[in-house]
Amino acid sequence: MKENLNDLLIFLTVVREGSFTRAAAKAGTSQSAVSQTISNLEARLQLKLLNRTTRSLTLTEAGERLAQRIGPAIEEIAEGLDQLAEWRDKPAGRVRISADEYAIQQVLWPKLAPVLRNYPDIHLELITDYGLVDIAKERFDAGVRRGGLIAQDMVAIPISAEHRMAVVVSRDHLPAQGLPENPEQLLALPCINLQLPTHGQNLSWTFLINGQEQKLRVQGQIIVNGINQVHQACLDGYGFAYVPQALVQHDITSGKLLSVLERFTITYPEYYLYYTSRLKSSAAFNVIVEALRYKQL
Numbered sequence: 155m156k157e158n159l160n161d162l163l164i165f166l167t168v169v170r171e172g173s174f175t176r177a178a179a180k181a182g183t184s185q186s187a188v189s190q191t192i193s194n195l196e197a198r199l200q201l202k203l204l205n206r207t208t209r210s211l212t213l214t215e216a217g218e219r220l221a222q223r224i225g226p227a228i229e230e231i232a233e234g235l236d237q238l239a240e241w242r243d244k245p246a247g248r249v250r251i252s253a254d255e256y257a258i259q260q261v262l263w264p265k266l267a268p269v270l271r272n273y274p275d276i277h278l279e280l281i282t283d284y285g286l287v288d289i290a291k292e293r294f295d296a297g298v299r300r301g302g303l304i305a306q307d308m309v310a311i312p313i314s315a316e317h318r319m320a321v322v323v324s325r326d327h328l329p330a331q332g333l334p335e336n337p338e339q340l341l342a343l344p345c346i347n348l349q350l351p352t353h354g355q356n357l358s359w360t361f362l363i364n365g366q367e368q369k370l371r372v373q374g375q376i377i378v379n380g381i382n383q384v385h386q387a388c389l390d391g392y393g394f395a396y397v398p399q400a401l402v403q404h405d406i407t408s409g410k411l412l413s414v415l416e417r418f419t420i421t422y423p424e425y426y427l428y429y430t431s432r433l434k435s436s437a438a439f440n441v442i443v444e445a446l447r448y449k450q451l
Contacts, residue, residue, distance in 0.1 A: 159231075164191045165203065169221050203293040209252075245437040246275035252283045253298035256381050257425050260400055261314045262298065262446065269445040276438045283337055284350045290430050295439055301423035313446040315350040318421045319360075320399035327391030334394075335417050337361040337370055344393030345372035349379045356434055359396045362417040398422075424448065 168177040168188065179184045196203050203217035213221065253262060258280045270276060281294070289297045304310050321340070323329070334340050340359070347356040356377065358369040374393045378384055379398060388395035388402075389410060394404075401418075405411040427446050429435075435443075 159228075161195050163189055163228060166221060166225060166228055168192060168204070168211070169213065169217070174206075174211070189209060209437050214311070238338070244275070245273045245441045247436055247438045248277045248279065249296075249436075249439050249442050250279040250281065250291070250294045251296050251427075251442075252281050252287050252289060252294045253425075254284050254381075255399065256313075256317075256398055257298045258282060259321045259382070265313075265445050266442065269441065273438070273441055276441065278442070285371050289428075295435075296427050296429040296442075298425055298427055301426055304426055304428045308430060310426040310428040311355050311443060311446070312424050312448040313427050314425040314448055315450075316370050316421045316424050318399045318401060319396060319419045320406075320413050320415050321359075321394055321396055321419060322388055322402050322406065324389055324391045325392045325409060325412050328412070329393075333412075333414050334438055337363060337368070337415055340370060340372050340394060340415075343372075345374040346387045346393050346395045347372065347374060347377040348381060348384050348396075357396075360420055362420050363418060367420065371390060 164177065164181060168174060171177045173182060174185050174192075176196065177222050178188045192204060198280065199216075199220075201216040202214050202288055203220060205212045205214055238441075261392050262280060266278060270278060276421050276436060286299065287294065287297060289295075298313065301310075301312075323333075329343055331343060334343060337359070345359075349356050356371065358371055360369050362368075376387045376392045378387060381401065385396055385401060386395075387393075391404065394414075399406075399413075402411055402413075406413050427443065
């Protein structure tokens with residue numbers, strides 16, 4: 155038999171207060187409503203729980219047994235609900251986010267690292283993933299993807315500016331064939347490929363040629379599955395790399411890497427933080443969202 159939890163709470167309140175009047179005040183309702191709740195409970199259980207007179211209120215044997223059995227359980231439930239309320243209001247607990255490697259390194263971590271120092275009770279998980287993971291199924295609080303890759307039923311918040319791509323090569327290891335003047339010439343030059351772990355194939359290099367996007371499948375000695383490995387292989391002289399410009403800007407400025415084909419490179423849309431519900435989230439998640447929210451200067 156399933157009982158209404160609220161009715162059981164009213165019963166326990168009557169037992170503890172020893173009075174319908176005081177129990178009603180405690181529950182924020184009327185004395186008649188409390189009396190009716192107890193009468194309905196007794197009718198459903200087909201047992202008398204309380205002996206009531208104009209001067210006293212005592213438990214029957216059945217009532218005493220019920221109070222002893224459900225009292226600790228109800229207290230545990232109430233404590234659990236109180237803890238949830240604290241979790242909702244206090245920035246604490248785990249926040250799991252799925253994102254690609256570049257987004258974690260260049261967007262998420264720079265914004266979240268200083269925030270986490272101020273909220274030591276927030277536990278952050280940043281999981282690298284290049285696919286369109288089902289964040290609900292995989293129990294992520296949120297995902298990060300570029301605009302245009304997010305389902306319309308998701309809440310999406312911009313967290314970065316647009317990202318321009320760059321083709322770079324080590325100044326100390328320039329190819330004997332010379333530098334390319336158009337993207338097609340890369341097909342005959344050594345290039346470093348990025349193999350997406352979730353797709354099992356190399357990332358195509360996309361350029362803007364005659365106003366149209368064109369994808370190239372380049373070749374080379376090295377294939378890696380992380381954008382930072384592409385960067386390092388390029389610095390070490392293993393060929394041309396196709397990477398976000400922000401990742402290599404320092405090396406371009408310092409002269410370690412040379413940027414080529416700049417008039418052909420494309421700009422990808424901004425990154426978005428997306429999640430599944432507009433319902434009230436935990437305080438910890440709200441802290442993360444506000445820290446990541448893109449604020450255009």
